[in-house]
Amino acid sequence: MEVSDEENGPSPNKPLNGTNGHDRKRQKMRKSFPNGAAVNGVNGVSKAQHLQEQRAQLPIAQGLEALVREIAAHDVTIILGETGSGKTTQIPQYLLECGAFPGVIAVTQPRRVAATSLAARVSQEQGRPLGTLVGYAVRFDERTGAETRVKYLTDGMLVREMMSDPMLERYGVIVVDEAHERTLRTDLVLASLKKILRARNGEESGKGKARAHNPLKVVVMSATLDAEKFSKFFDNAPVLYVKGRQHPVSIYHTSTSQVDYVDAALRTFFQIHVDQPPGDVLIFLPGQEDIESLESSIKSYANQLPSNSVGVTLCPLYASLPNAQQSRVFTPTPEGTRKCILATNIAETSITIPGVKYVIDTGKQKEKRHLARMTGSGFDTLLTTDITKSSAMQRAGRAGREGPGFCFRLYTEEAFDAMALSSEPEVRRSSLTSALLQLRCIGHDLETLDFMDNPDAEAVGAALRTLWILDALDETKRLTKLGRSIAAFPLEPQLAAILLASVEHHCTADVISILSLMSASAPLFPDSSAQRDAASEARTKFRHPSGDHWTMLNVFRAYDEVCGSESKGGRRDWCKRNFVNERALREAGDIRTQLRIVCDRANINKEISCGQDESPVLKSLVRGLLQHTALLQPDGTYKQAMGPSIIKIHPGSFLTEKRSPAIVYNELVYTTHIYARGVSAVSKSFISDFPKRVTSGRAGS
DNA sequence: GAGCACTGC
Numbered sequence: 112m113e114v115s116d117e118e119n120g121p122s123p124n125k126p127l128n129g130t131n132g133h134d135r136k137r138q139k140m141r142k143s144f145p146n147g148a149a150v151n152g153v154n155g156v157s158k159a160q161h162l163q164e165q166r167a168q169l170p171i172a173q174g175l176e177a178l179v180r181e182i183a184a185h186d187v188t189i190i191l192g193e194t195g196s197g198k199t200t201q202i203p204q205y206l207l208e209c210g211a212f213p214g215v216i217a218v219t220q221p222r223r224v225a226a227t228s229l230a231a232r233v234s235q236e237q238g239r240p241l242g243t244l245v246g247y248a249v250r251f252d253e254r255t256g257a258e259t260r261v262k263y264l265t266d267g268m269l270v271r272e273m274m275s276d277p278m279l280e281r282y283g284v285i286v287v288d289e290a291h292e293r294t295l296r297t298d299l300v301l302a303s304l305k306k307i308l309r310a311r312n313g314e315e316s317g318k319g320k321a322r323a324h325n326p327l328k329v330v331v332m333s334a335t336l337d338a339e340k341f342s343k344f345f346d347n348a349p350v351l352y353v354k355g356r357q358h359p360v361s362i363y364h365t366s367t368s369q370v371d372y373v374d375a376a377l378r379t380f381f382q383i384h385v386d387q388p389p390g391d392v393l394i395f396l397p398g399q400e401d402i403e404s405l406e407s408s409i410k411s412y413a414n415q416l417p418s419n420s421v422g423v424t425l426c427p428l429y430a431s432l433p434n435a436q437q438s439r440v441f442t443p444t445p446e447g448t449r450k451c452i453l454a455t456n457i458a459e460t461s462i463t464i465p466g467v468k469y470v471i472d473t474g475k476q477k478e479k480r481h482l483a484r485m486t487g488s489g490f491d492t493l494l495t496t497d498i499t500k501s502s503a504m505q506r507a508g509r510a511g512r513e514g515p516g517f518c519f520r521l522y523t524e525e526a527f528d529a530m531a532l533s534s535e536p537e538v539r540r541s542s543l544t545s546a547l548l549q550l551r552c553i554g555h556d557l558e559t560l561d562f563m564d565n566p567d568a569e570a571v572g573a574a575l576r577t578l579w580i581l582d583a584l585d586e587t588k589r590l591t592k593l594g595r596s597i598a599a600f601p602l603e604p605q606l607a608a609i610l611l612a613s614v615e616h617h618c619t620a621d622v623i624s625i626l627s628l629m630s631a632s633a634p635l636f637p638d639s640s641a642q643r644d645a646a647s648e649a650r651t652k653f654r655h656p657s658g659d660h661w662t663m664l665n666v667f668r669a670y671d672e673v674c675g676s677e678s679k680g681g682r683r684d685w686c687k688r689n690f691v692n693e694r695a696l697r698e699a700g701d702i703r704t705q706l707r708i709v710c711d712r713a714n715i716n717k718e719i720s721c722g723q724d725e726s727p728v729l730k731s732l733v734r735g736l737l738q739h740t741a742l743l744q745p746d747g748t749y750k751q752a753m754g755p756s757i758i759k760i761h762p763g764s765f766l767t768e769k770r771s772p773a774i775v776y777n778e779l780v781y782t783t784h785i786y787a788r789g790v791s792a793v794s795k796s797f798i799s800d801f802p803k804r805v806t807s808g809r810a811g812s
Numbered sequence: 813g814a815g816c817a818c819t820g821c
Contacts, residue, residue: 250820266820294820397817398817455817461818763814
């Protein structure tokens with residue numbers, strides 16, 4: 112079996128390649144950039160020319176004019192583009208150059224790095240400094256100016272912008288890229304765009320209103336699956352097909368199913384390593400644990416090979432790995448060795464590794480599942496599951512980026528056939544609390560808005576209830592003044608409610624620090640099993656009797672002092688010595704800066720601290736996390752105040768083994784028990800201050 | 813007495 116361009120997806124509705132003469136196109140391109148050479152100077156001429164030649168050679172270049180004609184003729188155009196087609200860099204430039212589309216061209220991306228690096232590339236192709244004609248906007252970082260006409264931004268950023276500009280008036284074209292990934296924010300953007308199109312362009316042309324003065328064009332770009340679904344969603348919008356530049360990948364399945372996929376990966380790797388020509392190997396595994404175990408097995412077997420054989424350079428790759436170690440995958444493979452990358456599905460979409468010729472696919476991944484969300488907001492669990500067909504194809508494609516490749520699947524062809532086509536869109540899987548509130552702020556109802564896939568009624572009910580408990584919505588589900596304030600913060604609504612409660616309790620400075628650490632993606636206290644005792648010893652000095660929130664605050668306060676006196680290296684040493692994650696502290700620092708700016712805008716005094724008095728902070732926490740509180744039972748376990756579950760304090764918590772009449776916690780995780788993580792002891796009265804909420808919560812659960 | 817796939821404002 113072979114993955115080729117033709118096999119990768121449905122056949123084209125309108126093949127566009129080869130419809131235009133190659134030479135004509137090149138001339139047209141040069142004409143479009145009279146200033147490029149002047150800006151760049153003598154050396155720049157050849158560089159700019161080189162870039163233009165590269166552009167002209169992209170698979171998409173020959174169909175661009177026809178593509179733009181289609182976009183001009185329709186409100187919405189769906190573009191199916193394979194990887195390597197150049198659609199994301201070229202289409203926005205062509206829309207700009209042809210001069211037919213006034214206003215700013217927005218291009219959304221699910222990931223920050225994609226938005227920033229695409230903007231850098233495209234502004235280079237335009238021969239202009241980044242942030243002038245071409246710019247980007249992602250969280251913590253924006254480079255745009257008054258003359259910016261092409262703006263790459265994350266889909267979450269566009270959702271934020273809709274809250275102050277509900278009709279997205281500043282944009283003439285909105286390109287939604289990677290739409291097949293169906294992130295929650297992409298789905299929010301698509302649903303809103305459908306409504307915005309009706310408002311800005313009027314009803315479908317032919318009858319009724321004349322075209323409005325500021326019409327909007329929408330371009331939806333997707334990989335090869337689900338095109339018809341996008342087309343149907345946008346009233347049968349035309350589907351255009353763009354060919355990619357992908358080399359063929361030969362795919363092999365096992366004849367029997369493999370129970371131990373780590374062992375199977377080990378054997379397959381050495382078959383490749385011993386028998387096959389040079390070329391790096393990428394192995395997909397579900398998680399860190401498997402990566403570490405396979406790494407040590409490969410190491411020990413590689414040492415037993417004859418001394419004259421090719422060595423192995425091992426590169427583990429997963430998100431929580433420090434950046435310096437992640438970037439090892441990009442360093443050239445040392446002479447006389449074969450690079451072997453052991454990766455999670457971070458290598459499926461987020462990181463593209465050059466030089467890979469062989470892929471070994473275990474067919475497994477880890478997936479976060481939210482269980483029993485109606486029972487006091489539910490709990491999360493992390494399961495190892497089978498991947499989907501589209502994941503399997505994406506993984507195989509990683510072998511064919513630079514030349515013909517090979518993919519060894521550690522599962523049978525029958526198992527592949529039995530896989531789901533693609534994973535459920537995020538809107539069907541995740542909490543809708545934040546989405547519902549944001550939509551309310553721009554006057555949309557999540558309950559009635561037309562989505563690609565409609566949200567689950569239970570999840571909508573849970574979100575409504577949470578927002579009502581926070582006083583963000585009133586009894587009639589109308590947005591309150593508090594709800595609008597909550598939505599102004601780039602935080603989960605529960606956490607934003609804590610921040611606003613801190614104003615009344617005069618501890619905003621302290622609470623902002625805690626919330627920043629809570630919403631950072633990396634954990635402050637990583638659990639390194641190897642040095643567990645040393646770690647807990649070193650962390651003792653930060654320990655606060657009330658529990659984890661104040662302990663986190665103590666760490667942040669200490670780190671702030673270190674930052675005032677130490678160099679970059681000194682800070683790193685301090686973190687290492689104390690077994691705290693510097694990445695978490697740096698990210699929290701960025702979040703804290705952003706939260707302080709929003710506070711200023713909302714006329715909130717961000718400087719007020721409660722010093723060492725713990726109750727104001729704890730009272731604020733309870734206000735936002737009412738659904739995450741539990742009461743001590745006679746047997747020493749805890750029962751949710753607003754749900755039926757019996758829970759335990761996670762052994763990693765500083766409060767474990769302690770008995771407090773009541774606790775508040777960040778999250779519940781289900782492993783061997785239902786554990787509460789990020790726990791603080793609170794007075795029962797803090798919870799019963801909201802009797803109506805607690806009672807009604809019980810009745811509803 | 814225990815286990816952290818991946819994103820985003």
